[in-house]
Each structure stands twice: as C-alpha cells, then as structure tokens.
Amino acid sequence: AMPARAQSGQPITVGVITELSGPYSFFGTACRQGVEFAEKKIAAEGGVLGRPLNFKIVDDQTNPAQAVAAARSLDVQDNVLAVTGPTSSDIALAVYGYAEQNKVPFVVPVAAFAQLTKPGTHYTFRVEPDAVGWGYAAAKFIAAQKPGAKLALMYNDIALARAIVAGIKYQAPKENISIVSDILFPQGSNDATVQAAQVVAAKPDYVYLATVGAFDVTATNQLLDLGIKPEQIIHNVGTTSTLLGYGARSIGSIYGSFFDANLDNVTAEGHQFVDEYTQAVGRIPSYVENFCYNTPYIVKAAIEKAGSADREKFRDAMSALNMVEPTSGVPISFDKNGARKEYMYYMQLTGVAPPKSYTAKKLFYIEWAPETLPVYDLVK
Amino acid sequence: MRRLLHTAFKPQLFLLLAAGLLLTIVVRENRFFAFVAGITMISIMWAAGMNLLTGYAGLVSLAFAGIAGISAYTTVGLVMRLGWSFWLAMPVAALGAAAVGVLLGLPSLRLKGFYFALSSLVIQTVLSLGFVYFVNLTNGDTGISQIPPPDIPFTGAVLRGTSFDLLLTFAAWFSLVAVWAIVHSPFGRRLIAIREDEVLAEAIGIDVVRNKMLVFFVGSLFAGVGGALYATYVGFASPRSFDLLSSLSIWLMVAFGGRGTLMGPVVGALILAPVPFLLQQYDTLKDVIYGALIIAVIVLLPGGIYGALVSFARSLPLLRRLSTPYKKSVPHDRSVHGA
C-alpha cells in the first residue's frame, strides 16, 4: 500500500544518453542494463519524494552530434531533471559541453576523462575516477609490489590511454620505477608481435597494457606467446568480457578495477545485483555495470537531499553529496568541480569460467584526493 | 560576382529561401527539431559542394568531411586560443581548407573516374588518423567541447538560438545560389566538358588541370564553411564528426538525391540528414532502415530521387528552370570509368 501511494506523485525523469549502436554498443548496452536494474529497484522501494523516478534511455549511436541532439531533445522535449549515460569519453565530453552551456545537471557514470571535471565545471559530476589517476595508482601499486621495478608500457593512440600513461610517467620517477619501453599503437593496429618482441628484449618486470577492445586480447596473447609471464601483465582495467577473453592461459595476470564481484566488500544489495545481472545477461557484472547501477541511486540521494526536482537545487545537492555505493560501501563524494574522490583496486585473475564468470583476488587498494596530482597540467 | 547577385534574385531561388526560412520559423519553438533542421541546412550546404565536385566535375571526393574537419579545427583553434572573431576565423580557415582540398585533389589529375574516389577514401582515413594524432591541435579523439557560438561583431553578444538557425538557412540557400551561378557560368560548362571527355575538352582549349584545381578549391570552400558552422553549431568537434562515414553520408545524399542536378542533393539531404536523429528511439532498426532506404532508392530510381522527378518536373515551369536534367552516361564499359 505504502509504495502505491508513494508513487502517486507525477514522475521525475532523468535522461540516459548512451551507446546502443555503433562501436561502443557493448558498453552502452551493459550500462543500460545497470540503470534499468536500479530503476526497477527504486520503483519497488517507492520512488523518490513519493514520486516515480524514470530513466529515459536514448541511443547516441556513438556519435557526438547525435549525443548533443539527444541531450537537446531530453532537455527541451522531456524536460528532464538531469542527464547521464555515455560510456565513451568523447561522447561524454560532447554532452558535457551542452550540459554546462544549458545548465543541465550531468552525471557521468563511466568516462574517465579529467576534462569532464576541469576547474570551473559546474553542472557535471564524474562517478568514475579519472584516467590520470589510474596511472598514478598503477605506479603506486607497482612500487608496492617490487621496489625499483622495470616497467614496459604498451598503449593505443587514444586519449584514455594517453592520460593513463601521463599519470604513470608523472608518478614513476617518484616511486623510482624505470620505464624500459614505451610503445604506442596507431588506431586500427592488428598485431602486437613485434612490439611484444621489443618488450621481451627490454626485460621488464611488468608490462602495463592500455590497449582497447579485441586488440587488448590479441596483445595479451602475443605477449604470452613470447614468454612474458601472466603475473607480469597489468591491464589498465578489467571488464568481464575481456578478462574471460584473455582465457585460462592468462590466469595470474593483474588488472585495475573499481568494483569486482569477487571482492569481499560487496554488500548484500551488491550480491543481489550481481546475481540478478548474471541471471539476465549470462555474465557477472564488472565495474562498468556497477557504476551504471549506482548512478540512479546517486541521483535519488541527491533529489532527496535537494527535496525537490529543481535543477539548481539538485546540482547543489550533488556537490554536497556524501554517501556510499549501495553495492560496495565505497564512499561517494564530489569536489567543487564534480570530480569524485579517487580510489582504485588492483586485482589478480585466479580463474576463468567462460562465458559466465571468473575469480580474482584483491592485491591492492588505494584512495586519494583528486588534487593529489596536477591532473589538468598532465592532460590539456 | 555580378552573376551571383543576378542569380540570387531569380524568383525560383527566392522561393527556396522562403521555404527554408518558413521551416526554420515553424520549428523554432522546439529546440530539438530546430537543431535537426540546422544540421540539415549544413548538410544541404555540404551536399551542394559535394555535388559540384561529384555531379558536375565527375570527381568523387570521399575526403570531403576530412577537409571540413580541417576547417572546423582551424576555426575553433583561432577562436578559442587566439581569440579571433568567428567572422575572421571562418573565412581564413575555409580558405586554408580549400587550399588543402586542392592539394588532395592532385591525384585526380592522373587517376581517372572512380579510381580517384577510392584513393580519396584512403586520403580521408589519413586525415582521420591525423585528427587523432595531432593532439595539441585537435585534442585528439577526446574532441573539443564548449565551442562558443559565433559572436555578433562589435556587440559582444553571441549568435545563438533561432538567429543561428536563420544564419544556417541563409548559408544553405546561398550555397545553392553559388552552385547555380557556377553551373550556369563558363566555368560550369568547362567542368561538365571535363567530366564528359577530358581529351576532347583539352582539344577545344579547356585547361583541364587548372579547372580541376579550381573546382576542388570551390568545392572545398563549401566543405570548409560548412565545417566551421558545424563545429560552432554543435558546440563540439571530434575526429568522429569528420570521419569516412561522414564523407560517405554526404556523398550518399548527392547520389541518393541525384547527381548533377541543383535540387537533387537538396532532396537527398532533406531526407537522409534527419533520419538518424528522428530514429534515435529505434536504435535496433535505425541502421537497417537507413541502409534499406538507400538500396531501395538506387534500385528503383537509379538516377536518384530527383533524377526520377525531373521528367515530371519538366512539366512544371518553375521546377524546370531549377533542374539541369539528370544525364545518364552511355552504356559502355569503357565509360563506366576506372583506371
């Protein structure tokens, strides 16, 4: 009875602009799943302020112009409270421009661009820690594992990877890590054998991979072919499909993460999410789905804090927000530019059970404040 | 120039302008449709330029979007970094892009027919790689966001909302006027002559090299101006906005509407440009519908939609003057041209 009455109010709508087609359709769809799960649960829990909380999902076709158009239509046609959704960073940045110019609150679930929260940002909030920070964390992790380690870098010519590498290169000297090989792949590379050979020749302790999509798996396999040990390979992050893609031979390899079903900090609700998601999709969720699942809760919390569905009030509530991820208990708060308090896990793959799941154990956890490193000098 | 003014006052072109303005006014209340209309106007402009190259000069250049991109990035750079006025930056950028366009057109001097098209496809990929690679100029695949709309000189105000839409409508209309003027000028005739038979063209005193370079310059100007407007209108520019797919879709508007006719590309743009926006809800079917649409048209009306309309159009005096009829080439393999 209680929920029924609660939802009597007229609905609050939040726009979700994400990649349901085009090159990023995989992440967009995964993200949509996460959002929809949360939407259902929130509805079941009685919505927010006694009003239903709806998420209107629009396909941006992995195309900036489309994304901007979508933002515009959500803004002016559906008059949404806020927008969220993109998983591809340049798409997110396109929407960012619109959001900041038109004063539409924008909650970015999975996009690691520091630019999304550059100084002066007012309406945008980034849930995922930024890429430069990933690099920083990697350096910290490697130093903790093996003082004075020799590190090889392999990365694609994409902004995300360049940002990560910038972070590593900034922190490495401080941790006296020596970078023995630094290999950039043009976009559309097919083969990494030669580069792998170059890496082998440089005799590193660790190889840090910031490559994308299928090429990431190819590169990994070719490193292993040339005799690099799984334990020496560090993937920038691990999503379920790639971790399974690496296959049994790369058990022991390391990857960065922000949420993992195998972590022991996963809450009851977290486990419920993991189970339901696995049920529905046939694959355990990774940090991507997790961020997308948590985002509606962040929105909900902010609305409750604001006590109304007014954009300005909502925005203020967001920046003053102080909560924990319902799935993992990791704290969530944003600085004045909307950057989330940074944190990162490093996990080690201990087993794979394709196509459904894998097991892994935590090696390392670190938290730090966004201002710890000069992010915006490192990436323009 | 005189000719241009002269053309601008042709009643039928005025009618077009009126129609365009009307559309802009009608949709102005709904900013979403207004935005889609705006993009369509830019597409019309691009299609017009592409048509000049493809339809009249017979030079299929699939590096078109790349050239638009060069102009866009230059404009943005000049405006956002050097603080130039858009109205100074845009022409400079467009001219620069046009110069590059001429450069990239050089292969067409040796490569005949569709062969040039295929090589331009490769050129486009190189440009795309470039946009990603020269991070400090283009901000790589991150793209550049918060691009300010054009300023209104000496007022400190900026051009936004409906006034910007109106500007785009004018731009689109003007590009049609320009194409019209060119096609009906000696230059236009030379282009057609070159398209039909280069050797004969030279034998009757037409400087093939010079005219080809010229048309690449003019065509690229359309690309450039369009690019500058696009970036400022969308407020964002990234390599994805100016990639091979963009080139192809512009070219498709021309082929779809009808090559070598003034109105064909307009029709093409009016139909194809809005499709992806209006189908945003149908993410699973969108591409299939788009593809099927293209195939259906080319199968049913090989001359493009407008090509099919022309015969009918001839019966209407107004359209007749608007249409340089679609010409089909002789059914002979040596003319279906290749290397």
Add this chain to the structure above:
Amino acid sequence: MLETEALVIKYGPFLALDGVDVSIGEGEIIGVIGANGAGKSSLVRAIAGLVPAASGRVVFKGRALGGEPPHQRIRMGIALVPEGRGLFTRMSVEENLMMGGYPLPSRNRMAGNMLRCFDLFPVLRERRHQLAGTLSGGQQQMLAISMGLMSEPELLILDEPSLGLAPIVIGEIGEQLKQLKSSGMTILLAEQNATLTGNITDRIYVLQTGRVRYHDKPDVLFRMPEVAESFLSI
C-alpha cells in the same frame, strides 16, 4: 546457310530494320551496302545475337535461332567482327588473338590459327606484344579481322572492315577474303561503299532506311545509275 525472314528491329519506338529478308548460301560472299543508318549494323548484330528481333526470325543451317546469346552463336559458327573493332585495348595483340580463339577446345588449334593470322597480316606478328589500344587505326582493323578468324567460324561477318585502311590493304583483304571463300568459309560483308564489296561478292543487298532496296549480282547492280551514284567507289 543463313536466312533472315521478315526481320524487324526496334530501338524503343525507332524502327531500325523493317522486315528484311536476306539469304546466304554455303560458301558465298554476300555484301550488304547502305548509307549511314541504313541498318547494316543492326542486321549483322541481330544475326550475331547482340540485338533481339522484334519480329521475324533468323534461320541458321536450317535451324531457327531464338534467344541464343552471342557466346552461344559463335560456338554454332557465327563470328561477327563488329563496327568499332571490338578489341581489348589493354591487352597485347597476342592475348587479343587468344580471346578470339576462346571457344576453341584445344590449345594447339589456337596456336595454328594464330600462325595463319600472322601470315595474313605480318605486321601483327611484329606487334604481337604491343597493347592493342596503341596500334594504329588500320593495324587495329587487321587485328579485329584476325580475331574473327581465330574461332574458325563457318559464317564470318564483317561490319565495315575497310574502315580506315590504306587502299593497298583493302585490296589485300579482298584477296584474303576470296581465299577464305575458296577454303569453304561463308562471308557476310557490311560496307558503306563498293570498293571492297564490288569485286569480290557473289550477291549484294542494298539497304535503305531499314529495308532491302535492291538485291542482285554486283555487276548488274552497279549498272543501275542510282546505285552507282551513291555507292560506287570514288
């Protein structure tokens, strides 16, 4: 050998052939002459299967030809050397000749025929490796005729073979055709004028705007002033 019966050919509404009857006997050389647009090419193209007959029929060796496409008709023994020569400009002379012998079952027959063509037109032997497109106009014509011969046709059809040839070569070709005739080949010759047809043909059909206007032995025909006037060589 071959008859056309009330053959009609239309290009859209345009009537190119309007009920033409010609008959060619075994081992004859038949001429078809007519001004531009008279319908010579249309006639021979119809016989070769390049254009469909709107009505009427083509009977070859007692058998009515239906919709057989050119590639089947050449295997029946009908070879057309088309107007405009139909060469493969970016292939060597040799390769062109090989294409001429495409229907032949055996390679050595191909080789044999090629040698005969080289004897017929020695210049082709010199130029065997030159691209056909770069041959002079006349050389191309010689190559075209040779290609027709390569497939050992029973009926060889030539559409304006004398086009662009030096007078002496026209004479030679005349001689060659006579030889081919004596070796039992049947030949149909479409020409603008009588320089070639005049002295070697058994009978001549004069086409005018899609109809057979006259049909008789050359000497008889050319005694008619109106024929002589418009077709006798200059």
Add this chain to the structure above:
Amino acid sequence: MMSSAALLVAISVITTGLVLGVIFSLVAAGVTIVYGSIWLPNASNGQFFLTAALICWSFATWLAMPIWAAALLTLLVSLPISYLLEATLIRRFYDVPDRNIAYFVVTLGVTQILSGIFSVTYGRWSDQFNLPPVVSGITFIGPFPMTNNRIFVLAAASVLLALLFVMLRFHPYGRALRAVFQNREAAALRGVNVRAIYRLSFALGMLSIFAGGILYGMAYSFDLTVAWTMAVTAFAIMIVGGPGSVLGAVVVGMVFGFTQAAVSIFANPTVATFSYLAAMLVILLIKPSGLFAR
C-alpha cells in the same frame, strides 16, 4: 652478428609481416577480382570479412564445432550468400550505366544494414571475439617462438592465394575476366558468357574475402571495428596493385603487411602509418593504373 634481442625483433617483423600480408592479400584479391571484372567497388567487403569471422565464431562457440569444421562450413555459407546478393542486388545493375557508382551506393547500403545488425547483436554480447587455435604448440624460429596456429594461418592463406593466382594466370577464365572488364560486348562476341563470368567472379571474390575473415579470426581476436579498417586497406591495396591483378594484390598486400609489422620499429608508428599511405599516393601519381594493371 646480430644481438639475440635484435634477431628476435627482426624475425618477429618478418613473421608478422607475412601473416598480416597474406591476410591482406587474400581480402584484397577478393576485392580486386570483383572490381576488375564487374566494376563493382564493394564497399561492404569489410563487413563481409567480419561476417565470415563472426559466423565462424558462432559455429565454434554455439554449435561447439571443431574449429576446422566451423571454418569449412563458413566458407560454404559464403556461396548461398553470394548467390543471394548476386540474384537480388548485383545482377540487376549489370547493364546499368555508371554501375560502379550504383554499386558503391548499394554496397554502402548493405554495409549500413550489416553493421547495424552486428552492432545491436554481436556488438552487445561482447567487445571482442576469439576463435580457438586450429593447432596448438609453438615452433622456435631461431630465438623467436612462433605459434603453430600462426604458421597454419600463414600456410593456408598462401595456398589459397597460390590457387587464385594460378587460376587467373593460366586458366582462360583469367583472360576472359580481364576481357569482360575492358570491353564486355566484344568479349560476348568472342564467345565469353559474360554473366557467367560475372557470377563466378563475384562468388570467387566473396569466397576469398570470407577466407580472409576466417583466417584473421584464427590469428587474432577481433571486434566490429575491424570491418572498416580492413575495407579501406583492401581498397588501398587494390588501387596500388591494379584492378583484377591478384599478383598486384599479393605484392602490395605483402608490402602493407610488412610496413604495419615494422612501424613500431620506427620512432613514431602513427607517422609511419601516414608515410606509407602517402607513399601509396605517390605510386599512384607515377603509375595511375596501378603497379600491376595491364
């Protein structure tokens, strides 16, 4: 005497160049045969390349077929697909003027449809796909360990290319194909069944594109983005090599393969990529009809 490190890199360049080269060549050969006879610039060749890999993957994962069976079956599947396309879309343009343009539009439509379908199906299931190795184990070439799987891919592709080459060079079909390309009516008059040649070329082209896709899937894990890169590469190779010339496709394909393999040796891979595409344009300016065009 090279240091073993240098040797390792050197051999890796050679082997990688070969593997990439043969796959490029195979796809380019498919493209060049089709364009070099029907005047059909198949914009969807990349998508079909991908289709092959995906079909093979589906057979292997869903039907749990042994990989070699999956591969063969996929090759077979290409035939009905070619036939369907030929019968529905390709055939009707055989007599159309400017048909290369018409074909480009049509195949772009096909590309749109296929990529649309893939991005909402496979694209949503995974962001990368892997085929199990055909053969396991590693063979040492000097200091360089090469997986037998890659050796297999190299061998298989080479055999297919050899077959194609021999067929086009020594079988009358090869000459007939070029003849049809140059002057279709004349070819018909010389006894060539033009439509049969068209059909054969199309099927043959699709077959080698499919083979390329399957072998690529065996050598590398792949995702949907591979389609466009491959499409452009194949066109580039065809232009430089000359239409209809399998030899050209092979030689230029190899050059492309080796260049890509060697780029990382240079200071800056992206610049290297620019430079070889630029080199391609220069070659075209010098010999517009393509290196091996007749």
Add this chain to the structure above:
Amino acid sequence: MTDLFTARNLCKRFGGVHALRNVDVTQRAGETLGMIGPNGSGKTSFVNAVTGELALDSGRIDFEGAEITGARPHKVADAGLARTFQAVRLFGKLSVRDNLETAMLVLEDPAHTLEAAERLELLQWLKLDNRLQAEAGSLTLFEQRRLELAMRLMMRPRLIMLDEPVGGLAPGEIRAMMQILQELKARCSIFVIEHTMRVIRELADRVVVLIIGEKIADGPPAEILKDKRVVEQYLGTAHA
C-alpha cells in the same frame, strides 16, 4: 606566302617502334596540305605531336612564328590550331547546342552566343541549325563529323588538322563532305590525313607521304600519287 606552321625533324619512338623519324613538314598560310601513308606510318602520331597530345623525343614545332613545342593541347587550341580525331569525338550525352557552346568557351568573350550572325550562317552552312536540340551521340556519323567541324570553327582557328575526315562515310556523303572542305578553305588553312585518294587529289595543294615514320615524298598530288614507292607501298597497283 608566309609559313603557317613548321615541324623540324620530329622524332618519336614507342619502345622499338619509330612512329616518327626526323619528320620535317612546313605548311604555308592558305595552303591545303595532305598527308598520306600506310597504316601505322605515323600520321596520327604526327598530328598528336603537333597538337601536344603526344610528347616528342626531339624536334621543334612553330605555329605562326611562335614555338609550340611541348605546349599542352589546350594552349595549342588557344593559339588557333584545332584538330579533329580519327575516331569521331564528341560530348555524346550533351545536346548539339551544348557541344557547340562548350567549344566557344575558348574565345572567352562574354558577349558571344550561338545566335551571333556569323555562327548562325556557319550552322546553316553545315546543316546543323535544325539539329541543335538533338543529343550529339544520336546523330548519324556524317552529322557528327559536321558537328565536329563546327565545334572547331567556333574556336576561330587559323589552321585545322583533320584526321581522316571522310572515314566511314558513304560515297554520297563523301562528296558532300568534300564540297564542305572546299568551301572551308576560304575560312582557314587545312591539314588533312586521308586514305581516300580522291579527297587528296581534289583538295590538297601539296601532299606529304609518311612511311614507317619517315617522310619519303612531298609535292603536288598529281606527281606524288604516281611516285613509284607510293604506288608500291601504299596505293597498290589497283589504284595506279
């Protein structure tokens, strides 16, 4: 009479083939020069060389006192030297009018129209005035040859080089064409390649004979056509 154009020892080889060997040709203003020679003797190559289609190995060409060696075809046309092609070449898909107007572009005077009196009488003379709307490709060969001629005359050339102008025409048409060429003399100088001796005999003031790329004779038709070598290697006894 002044020299209209002179070609000094032109040489052109194609691989082993000598298309032209030290060919010297001079034509005076107002004179009609004929060129004959066996197939493949280099006649077309000569024209191509003069009009810039073909790059020479060596040699020098002057037109109206100015050197045009190696000038691109459009420059040559600009200079007032027009040529036709052995196989008729027109903008087949365009109308006769468009063909003509395109040919007039070279004059670059904005005022010019097809309706200008001088042009109208030209068209009447060539009997094209009532075919203006027809598609050039659909004309009969004879009409096409006339259109080709008209297009060149639109360019107001001083010299026009005709490569086998009566090739493929029926005898009646040939007579008509010869009549046209006779009248053409009044308008500009003519250089004509032909295999039809009557054309040479009746039109040419002087004939040049090429054989295997070499000039072997040069003189008035009457003598040349009796020349032993010409008869043996080109005309054949039938014609003598």
